[in-house]
Amino acid sequence: xxxxxxxxxxxxxxxILSQTLEDAMMINTSGVLAQRMRMTVIAENLxxxxxxxxxxxxxxxxKKYVVLQAAGLNGVQIQRVERSTEPFGRYFDPAVxxxxxxxxxxxxxxxxxxxxxxxxxxxSMFDANINAFKLSKAMYQTSIELxx
Amino acid sequence: xxxxxxxxxxxxxxSFLSAQARxxxxxxxxxxxxxxxxxxxxxxxxxxxxxxxxxxxxxxxxPGFEPILFEDDQRQLLNMVPEDSEYFAKVVVEHMSAKMAxxxxxxxxxxxxxxxxxxxxxxxVTLGKK
Numbered sequence: 001x002x003x004x005x006x007x008x009x010x011x012x013x014x015x016i017l018s019q020t021l022e023d024a025m026m027i028n029t030s031g032v033l034a035q036r037m038r039m040t041v042i043a044e045n046l047x048x049x050x051x052x053x054x055x056x057x058x059x060x061x062x063k064k065y066v067v068l069q070a071a072g073l074n075g076v077q078i079q080r081v082e083r084s085t086e087p088f089g090r091y092f093d094p095a096v097x098x099x100x101x102x103x104x105x106x107x108x109x110x111x112x113x114x115x116x117x118x119x120x121x122x123x124s125m126f127d128a129n130i131n132a133f134k135l136s137k138a139m140y141q142t143s144i145e146l147x148x
Numbered sequence: 149x150x151x152x153x154x155x156x157x158x159x160x161x162x163s164f165l166s167a168q169a170r171x172x173x174x175x176x177x178x179x180x181x182x183x184x185x186x187x188x189x190x191x192x193x194x195x196x197x198x199x200x201x202x203x204x205x206x207x208x209x210x211p212g213f214e215p216i217l218f219e220d221d222q223r224q225l226l227n228m229v230p231e232d233s234e235y236f237a238k239v240v241v242e243h244m245s246a247k248m249a250x251x252x253x254x255x256x257x258x259x260x261x262x263x264x265x266x267x268x269x270x271x272x273v274t275l276g277k278k
């Protein structure tokens with residue numbers, strides 16, 4: 001009885017995990033897509049490094065970042081893309097058209113070196129997931145070769 | 149002459165029977181061993197492990213994600229870092245990649261054995277003919 005209860009507890013407390021190579025391939029794909037999405041968002045951040053006015057918010061461009069979430073059998077999923085609430089860079093130049101009445105203007109809260117580091121990290125993770133996919137494929141191929 | 153023939157037959161009969169029984173047991177031991185189900189289980193296990201390592205790797209950048217580690221992985225990590233270190237609370241990509249490569253090697257070895265077992269079967273069933 002005790003063992004049965006423990007089994008029930010274990011079954012309901014842990015997420016349903018993948019069992020096969022097909023699941024592994026799905027998970028690898030989700031990892032690749034998630035990293036690709038991260039890279040796209042970083043590219044957007046870098047492209048808007050000097051955007052002083054965002055059409056959506058009316059403020060200087062706010063750095064975006066991807067929030068990822070573990071999704072059991074689906075591997076990883078993109079929960080949402082959020083905007084950073086870090087303070088904007090404040091500079092004094094009354095000559096700039098976007099300057100306020102005190103002569104200050106604001107730059108996006110995107111930090112280029114940071115973005116480059118995150119980009120490199122995403123690239124490495126992208127490669128890692130691609131290599132894992134290649135391995136899954138090779139393992140699958142080995143099992144198919146039994147039919148020959 | 150006939151009598152001698154019958155006598156010889158009676159003398160050799162037990163050894164024929166025992167040889168037959170021995171061959172039968174040999175065939176049984178070659179054909180119905182527990183090696184095949186064990187190998188199949190091991191192959192399934194490598195697939196399962198690969199999927200779980202992939203899951204860890206895919207979630208390496210997920211905030212707050214704790215990797216699923218097998219006992220041997222934990223032991224391996226424990227040999228390198230203390231248990232309360234952050235290496236247990238986050239995915240170590242190199243560790244996962246290495247474990248995946250080892251797992252792949254294991255799977256290949258199991259498949260090679262599995263294939264060999266079937267070659268043996270073929271040889272037994274065809275009585276050694278190629």
